[in-house]
């Protein structure tokens with residue numbers, strides 16, 4: 001049998017995993033959900049969710065991967081003989097397909113907007129209505145939307161094609177530092193705009209009246225999405241890790257980077273949005289409708305618009321490769337496929353599955369499943385059902401099926417110092433994973449069925 005691939009260095013793993021975590025979720029979704037839910041108060045709740053649920057589940061996922069050195073299906077198979085648990089791994093592989101198919105559509109818009117910024121299109125807009133109408137005209141154009149989906153998927157496939165070290169690790173080592181540099185430039189630009197203070201106030205002064213049970217559940221669900229949890233992406237990346245590496249310390253660094261990027265993106269976006277007199281609570285259109293107008297109104301907007309959409313595309317790309325890698329690792333480990341063949345076949349399949357999502361903005365807009373168009377349905381299914389369900393089952397598996405004692409024994413490898421000097425940290429991991437995570441994630445799932453929202457109404 002061919003030797004399984006692994007990361008070339010510890011920092012390679014951290015950058016790749018942080019690349020998976022940092023994505024459209026941080027730069028596109030986080031600012032608009034924070035904007036819709038009252039800013040600072042929401043951010044505070046979100047940070048708590050990240051700390052008490054996100055971090056413990058991230059450690060559990062990476063640990064499952066590293067212990068078994070397998071993709072999600074193989075990982076469950078190695079630790080339990082039950083078919084049910086193996087199918088939980090299968091659910092992860094399917095979620096990988098599903099998420100990538102709609103994620104690629106939004107990432108494609110982002111790529112398309114790099115070209116629009118270079119063309120200087122945004123300077124024709126003076127109000128959000130104009131840029132919104134232009135966005136609608138682009139997304140109604142089948143060639144534009146499917147074309148950029150194809151371009152984005154090809155880039156994703158190209159990186160994964162070269163494998164773990166030469167593809168994913170190398171690309172992450174180049175793209176992640178670039179992402180941080182661009183983000184810092186944009187933050188400084190935002191902070192130096194006249195009237196930026198209002199944006200900062202919005203991010204720092206909590207208005208607790210916005211914090212409803214619904215907002216807490218949104219924060220919790222987003223904690224999952226942003227850390228790439230619940231579908232085995234972190235498990236797969238963990239499976240290429242060495243037993244000598246310290247998982248808790250790597251996990252803290254990944255969470256730190258992810259949170260930092262979301263907050264800096266929030267500062268960069270809201271300072272500019274407030275300084276140019278735009279409103280923060282417009283929902284998903286914040287990036288593609290509001291920002292083009294913001295760029296028009298700021299000096300240097302031409303350059304900053306190009307930088308911004310490059311940033312968004314890089315962030316999306318480092319996440320997309322982790323989604324595709326889950327699928328590839330499954331076919332390589334479990335079905336004996338060659339990596340190159342798996343990437344070509346399943347990259348194309350994901351692109352094909354993405355087409356109905358792309359068409360939801362034009363010819364298929366009238367096609368509804370449970371009242372949602374295909375794109376919204378797939379987004380809902382993945383973010384509100386598959387990821388929380390996966391996360392719930394993963395925490396139950398580690399805490400109750402595999403068992404804490406075995407988990408701790410494996411977690412200790414590479415983290416002996418932590419175990420000896422800070423036994424309390426280990427104790428907290430246990431409590432959070434065993435009690436908090438299952439109960440809170442279960443509430444998120446209930447909420448997505450609409451049961452909770454009807455109770456709280």
Ligand code: PFF
Pocket residue numbers: 020021022023024025026099225226227228229231232233234319320322323
């Ligand atoms: N964490 C990514 C983001 O915030 O955009 C999304 C994501 C990537 C979710 C990979 C799940 C995953 F497996």
